[in-house]
Amino acid sequence: ALTMVPAHTACALLSLAPLLVLGVPPIWTQPEQVHLSYPGVPGSMLVTWTTFNKTESMVEYGLLGSRLFDMSTKGDVALFVDSGVEKRKMFIHRVTLTGLKPAATYVYHCGSDVGWSDMFSFTALNDSSSFSPRFAFYGDLGNENPQSLARLQKETQLGMYDVILHIGELPDNARIGDVFMTQIQSIAAYVPYMTCPGNHEATYNFSNYRNRFSMPGQTESLWYSWNLGSAHIISLSTEVYFYLEFGLELLFNQYEWLKKDLEEANKPENRAVRPWIITMGHRPMYCSDDDQDDCTKFHSYVRLGRNDTKPPAPGLEDLFYRCGVDLELWAHEHTYERLWPVYGDKVCNGSKDQPYVNPKAPVHIITGSAGCREKTDRFNPNPKEWSAFRSTDYGYTRMQLVNATHLYLEQVSDDQYGKVIDSIWVVKERHGFSAWS
Structure with missing residues (x-):
């Protein structure tokens, strides 16, 4: 039989209802x-x-x-x-x-x-320069369609990665940020989650990004560098070229810092121990997308700098080339694109048969299709010569720093259930500016 609640009890409970909804805020001491x-x-x-x-x-x-x-x-x-x-x-x-x-x-x-x-x-990370760390990296993993998240969660918990690199575009405001940070906890609580700022973080002068993340160095996680295995890894902010309202000094401070950091990394005794120099930044210098972004323009701000500022702002391509940067990782474009070794808009392959064996310029990888509400971008049907492989599948990239001469990269398609759709070995017998000639 149904037990009836006495009328006066029911009324009492109903009168409490607004309190139960609006009442005392919950105690939020739970991490x-x-x-x-x-x-x-x-x-x-x-x-x-x-x-x-x-x-x-x-x-x-x-x-x-x-x-x-x-x-x-x-x-x-x-x-x-x-x-x-x-x-x-x-x-x-x-x-x-x-x-x-x-x-x-x-x-x-x-x-x-x-x-x-x-x-x-x-x-705990192994500090030995003979350690061969395994990475997963991507950008533009939104919280409305974090397409690749489930596969990354499982692979991380299986111990497949030593580090995750998130190359910008984390949700911008606090409430969305909370949801996103809760979602990535299933990856980021198990392996170091290393980030760089993207355009979505610009809200309120990157305050959410600067407060939520804890990267090395004293620059509020906006730019920093660190060593792992045989690599010196540099994270930078491409956003300093686009949000001039937050002050030009950020752009020049970062450039000066990059110059110093790269000079230090290139000292013979340092380059001998950590021969690979790898950069990560959100907006690419080159891309063949069909969306009028900075990287689709010959005079990309990130690549060649800006002439409309006083003083003119230097771009990054020459600096990275002069300092013998081996690999440049980017996102922002909601696609995957692998470039032939490129400098000055020209292909600089190692050789016709083995383009990535002793390449004559840095290798660029764009991996911004981990999943976001804007869907993947479209490609320009007639890309320039430097475009080697393109995919609009949702997915992410894996990398293993095998040793001082060999580095392996592969692209995973989430649309194709984890199938590896692209892979290369970058082989360098020499590192540094002299390796280009």
């Missing part, structure tokens, strides 16, 4: 949006997360197979107020773990006595 990054210091890992109430910042961790959480490290918390209409407050927690054993796997959770995250694990 969310957990992600790792590598601070660039051997034996370290940085854990970043968000709470909506102020709490302590603690990571408890231990070696896989030993007693759980037998070590703990405290960190600090910063209040971030989003500049949007809601002026939402969030607390960003950062804890740096140090003294980690290279290649050892740790189990951890983060939070405080008023709320802990799920339990995650990571493998």
